[in-house]
Amino acid sequence: MPILLDRYLQEQIPQDPGALPVAFYRDELAALPGRAGPVHWHPFLELATARQGVLDCQVGQTHITLAPGDSILINQNRLHSFRQLSGGEPDPLPILVFSGTVIAPEDSAAYQKYVRPVLGCSGLPFVVFRGGDAQWAGLGLRLRAACRAMAEQSPYYELEVQRSLSALWQILLEHWDALPRAETSPVQLNAQIRLQKMLAYLYSHYDQNITLADIAGAAHISRSEAGRCFRAYLGCSPVEALIRYRLQAARRLLGQTTLTLQQISDACGFHSANYFSRQFRKRYGHSPGENRRLGK
Numbered sequence: 001m002p003i004l005l006d007r008y009l010q011e012q013i014p015q016d017p018g019a020l021p022v023a024f025y026r027d028e029l030a031a032l033p034g035r036a037g038p039v040h041w042h043p044f045l046e047l048a049t050a051r052q053g054v055l056d057c058q059v060g061q062t063h064i065t066l067a068p069g070d071s072i073l074i075n076q077n078r079l080h081s082f083r084q085l086s087g088g089e090p091d092p093l094p095i096l097v098f099s100g101t102v103i104a105p106e107d108s109a110a111y112q113k114y115v116r117p118v119l120g121c122s123g124l125p126f127v128v129f130r131g132g133d134a135q136w137a138g139l140g141l142r143l144r145a146a147c148r149a150m151a152e153q154s155p156y157y158e159l160e161v162q163r164s165l166s167a168l169w170q171i172l173l174e175h176w177d178a179l180p181r182a183e184t185s186p187v188q189l190n191a192q193i194r195l196q197k198m199l200a201y202l203y204s205h206y207d208q209n210i211t212l213a214d215i216a217g218a219a220h221i222s223r224s225e226a227g228r229c230f231r232a233y234l235g236c237s238p239v240e241a242l243i244r245y246r247l248q249a250a251r252r253l254l255g256q257t258t259l260t261l262q263q264i265s266d267a268c269g270f271h272s273a274n275y276f277s278r279q280f281r282k283r284y285g286h287s288p289g290e291n292r293r294l295g296k
Contacts, residue, residue, distance in 0.1 A: 021099035024150035030090035036083040053087025069131025123181035
């Protein structure tokens with residue numbers, strides 16, 4: 001299933017009000033150009049596990065390297081993305097996205113005591129569980145059980161998922177005092193909000209003739225401030241981010257349509273097939289035509 005974002009970069013995760021508040025994803029990276037997902041956020045917790053490749057997980061301005069067997073819990077409302085750094089095949093990257101209400105009802109004393117402190121901890125944007133660390137051995141077992149239950153959905157699977165995630169949550173709380181904290185300053189929070197607005201504008205208008213001033217204007221800041229914000233979080237300029245996104249969109253069209261290179265160039269905001277081809281080769285090491293022939 002592709003990652004669906006709204007205009008504010010919030011991932012759209014289908015939720016049936018009467019169903020278990022858990023979503024399960026896998027094989028996301030295989031469908032993404034360069035095995036890299038877009039920066040996004042959602043009002044849920046996210047648990048992801050590297051299986052067979054080395055991954056870079058970015059949460060806010062922090063990059064975390066995940067080796068096979070490592071897992072990460074990302075707190076709600078945090079900008080994040082995944083990118084595979086190595087591995088012959090796309091990492092299946094099983095992901096559980098869930099609400100804290102799977103642990104306890106929101107109006108219960110248990111939720112207030114055990115869930116809300118984690119969700120409301122500004123200094124805990126994520127927690128990394130290293131696969132070789134003995135203190136997290138039980139957590140890995142519970143996580144695999146929850147993923148297996150979500151994948152198979154055999155009778156009573158909801159009880160197994162709830163039981164596994166609750167046990168996992170207890171393990172997290174048992175190590176609560178020892179978890180590393182990383183407080184987010186008001187300046188960082190404002191920068192993140194500005195980046196959300198600018199990326200939302202970029203993703204919605206990439207097919208148009210937009211400028212650096214347009215991108216900065218989406219967050220009501222100067223062009224120089226926009227540049228600092230992009231470089232701090234994404235390591236590139238706003239214009240470079242725009243070109244990268246246009247190229248990702250073009251690569252999808254190359255694989256999924258029979259549009260000509262000029263048509264794809266126009267559809268993705270390049271408006272020059274020659275310029276599009278130069279940028280594509282610079283980014284991916286081969287021409288758009290070669291990409292289509294090779295089925296990449």
